[in-house]
Amino acid sequence: MSETVVTDTVTTSAIKGRDAAMSMAVAEAKERQKIKQKHRKIKNMSLRILANTLMALIVLCPLLYAISVAFMPSGELFTMDMNILPKHPTLVNFAQALVKIPLAKFVINSFLVAGLITIGQIVSCSLAAFSFSFLEYKGKDLLFMLVMATMMVPGEAVIISNYLTVSGLGWLDTYKGLIIPYLTSAMGIFLFRQFYLSFPISLYESAKIDGCSNLRFVLKILIPLTKSAIGAMAVYTFINAWNMYMWPLLVTGSDQMRTVQIGIGMLNSVDAQSISLMIAGVVMIILPSISIFIVGQKQLIRGMFSGAVKG
């Protein structure tokens, strides 16, 4: 009897020992795998960062060179040497650019124009998109197709007729002429509509039965739900409006009305020699659009894509 007990204990301890050894081995294998995985992760990550940095450098090359040139005295630019970085960095170009042209006025103009266009587009596009996605009326689809069709007409193709209209209204060289033709956009309507279509129609019907007016529905329910679309739209529109060149060039004539993009062009004609001066101006005026992009990039990306995929 006792013998069997002994053998039993022996076997159990043997089993225990074996188990312990096995679990150690398993733990070791796990550890090894973990380390391996970690190494692989680090390797992948560093490769990715390297590739991205290279790409970024190539893409940013002109911009970086422009910044570098902005700090160069103009003498340094016109030599036979390969001057990539300024040897004697200076702020003279910036100071000169501010003195030679009323840059502050241009910046204010640009802000005013781009800001009002942005607000106008958000209001008009969201309301238009609301009607295209929630209201029922005859010819809705046809109307929407027409709006979409305007996206296919390049801006340059209609610029002359727009110019004639604006000049006929006596809006040349005014803020009205700069802003009003751009108060809505098919792209914006499309963006908002895609966004709104992802909401269940029952939300609107429920609000209607609750006694909510259309405008109240847009303000109280739709807009809080579409913050990311509005953010995306705002960033996109503001940058586009800020960078407008052709239209302001056509419709403005005086320094009072010029936007920055045209103003910088003036630096070129006033003193054709001073490329570094002009570049300093350019560097100054791209700051707002870059900073807006940096602030709004998350919104922009989220907004641009969340409309595309439902859910």
Next chain:
Amino acid sequence: MAEVVLKNVYKTYGENVNVVKDFNLEVKEKEFIVFVGPSGCGKSTTLRMIAGLEEISDGELYLQDEFANFLEPKERNLAFVFQSYALYPTMSVYENIAFSLRVRKVNKDEVDKRVREVAEMLGLTAVLPNRPKDLSGGQKQRVAIGNAIIRNPKLLLMDEPLSNLDAKLRTQMRVELAKIHEKLQNTIIYVTHDQIEAMTLGTRIVVMKDGIIQQVDSPKKLYQNPINRFVASFIGSPSMNFMDGRIQINGDHMYFDVLTKSRFDEKSKFLLPNKVKRALEDRFIRGNEAILGIRPEKFSYKQKSENDQYIDVWVHARELLGSDIYAYFEFQGKQMIASVPADTEVEVDSHVRLYIDLTDACVFDKETEENYMYIDSREEKRA
């Protein structure tokens, strides 16, 4: 006073697509009306027409005796509960429930009082500050109901409010809905495709098919006295069994000859009880062909009375449901179900003699599928 009256209402899409045809219904105060039917039968469309969410193509709608075809939804003094809940995601539960009062500019204290009352009634007090996304399906549905009943509307419309819930929750909410109706005493029109919901909730049920009302009656009457084969098969779970055959008169007796293996078999000839016989006697039956309808619970393994008829079948599957067992067998190439008490020994893959109680059987016309046994309660009253 009638709460809702629909007179010859049609809904037409495009040229000739009739979704709802000649819909006539009078809903009285405090009734719980259920529209039931398979999907696409126009029940939701009718409800949406009453709510003003769909235009009425033809016919008249009266709400509280007022012509209402062209009233805006908000002017109709009704509330609507959607299948998808339709909660406002950016608002808290409190704001969701309060929304319709706020739109109507009710003063703040009154709103607060009412919201708390409703939340208390629906068991939502604890989640009032939460957003809808943090709620479970059942809670969301309750918020939707809260949003609907806070205005204490005279008419409450519900479009499949329970179909997004799981089975257990659905049963629970069904009981709660019945309680709410009892408490608020308002008129409810309820749409569902689930006949159990219809049977348990409705004071009257409207059975629809292809946009046409088939029968309007109380749940009990619908079950016992269906107007046609569609209603008979739709109401009741499991569904009624149908056998093809021929009516035969032999002396004083009337028989139902069951069609088996595409010939009339002497063995499967049912003697029809007197009640059925009387109903069929003065009827003209084309070629004497008819369909016999038997509820699953009218089958049994044991002979209960001398009048019981029987068939021999091959049971190929069984389902135990606690109190009952469903025995599945094939007959005339169709699957049929017998519902027998759970203490019956049902063996799968075996030959069984099933006894049939034909006292309450239905007999349908082969072509029009109308029930010869149907008694029009209006005619009954007149008589």
